[in-house]
Amino acid sequence: MNFFQLPRWIEPNLYSNRRFSDFTPYEIEALRQKLKPFNPPDPEISVVIPAWNEENNIYRTLSSLAGNRPRLPTEIIVINNNSTDGTQQVLDALGVKTYVQTLQGTQHARQMGLEKAKGKYHLCADSDTIYPPEWINCMIQPLMTDKRVSCVYGNYAFLPPEGRNRLGLALYELAGEVVIRLRQQGKEFVNAYGFNMGFETQKGLLSGGFLISGSRKYDNIKGSDFVNESEDGRMALNLMSFGRLHRVTSKKATVFTSSRRLMDDGSIWKAFMNRFRRQLGNK
Template structure:
């Protein structure tokens, strides 16, 4: 993969200039057939996706997962978190196993997915993210090889906004990679995000699940990179009470996600400046483990 371009594996799943309603019946039937490999009734791995109003994103994510090259038996489930668009119709048409969670918020959706999971290992995905073919195996393998590893998390890149390149995003990701390494020792839970993480299902359930004291909605993730008391960060801390987390660094496990988390700051450049300043202010906490008072 070129540093400043998208990898080849992602391109068939972009469906450029197409909404789900624009797909032909042949395209839908082909995608449904490909997803059949992720419908095991006795799975080793559960891949769970929360979805809120994602009718024109989630089929792209599903297409990428349908190309998974895995040695494990996998079940794919989607938690429809009270969508008001055609998300459910998309899932039904593609034959995806889904559950409806009326209570709004990612903790409730992720917890329902965990409660419904049948796999020994649980992988979290998101409806606006693309997953490479080896992602499942590269995420699960560390947990099968070492009992001490109770959870895993991976690296990520951002899709460029339409008509833009990846140069600015590359600089942002370079900074993120450095910060991830710095935080591993004392603030590792800040590295863990729900669109690219996994854990041993039983341990995730027994240590508290995704339950948190306050609920985050899908648009409310700004600033999450320095506090992360949301459900993914809480899960990471819970998992560490029973073992350790493992950072999956293999390039084959790097996912590509929507830039809308960054664009909430107005632009990629604004996001870079704002988050760089925020990270520099809290750097002593990462290094010394002491809470910094601003």
């Protein structure tokens, strides 16, 4: 993969310059059929996605997940957290298993997902993130083969805004790698983000789940900061009582998430400086 360009597998999932309302009935049915295997009666893996007003993003996420070929039966669950746009209509059209959480906040949505999940293994995803074809298998592998591992988290990169390249974002990611490595020396739990982490469902429940004091805003609210998400870091910290954290470094597991949170700061440089001041601290 060229670090400064998007990998080839992403392009079919981006649906560039197209909204879900632009899809033909044939395209909707084709994606629905691709998602059909991700609703088995007895899943071993649960992929859980919270969503709030993501009608113009979530079908991209679902398309990328549908391109996975997990070795174990896998379910996809979306928790609709009071969306007021067409998010639910998109999910209904694609036949995705959905629950509605009326308590507002990402931690409430993730907690419901944790409680509804049937799989032994729980993978956390987000509705503005694109997942590579081997993501599920790569993330689950350490949990299956090493009993000392209680929580996995993976690498991530940023999707550039429409019509722009990844040069500035790639440089930001390279600089951020230094901070990630520093945090592994004592505050590794801060590296775990809810769009790219996993654990055993039962251990997640026993650890206290995702509920925290306070309420985090969704990432599609202007000013929201992916660094300060708290329910995912708290979950990773609590899971350390069962074992150790494991960073999945395979390029096959690198996810691409929205850069809209960075763009709120006005520039990549300003975004990096703002986050550098905070990233060595707790969420």
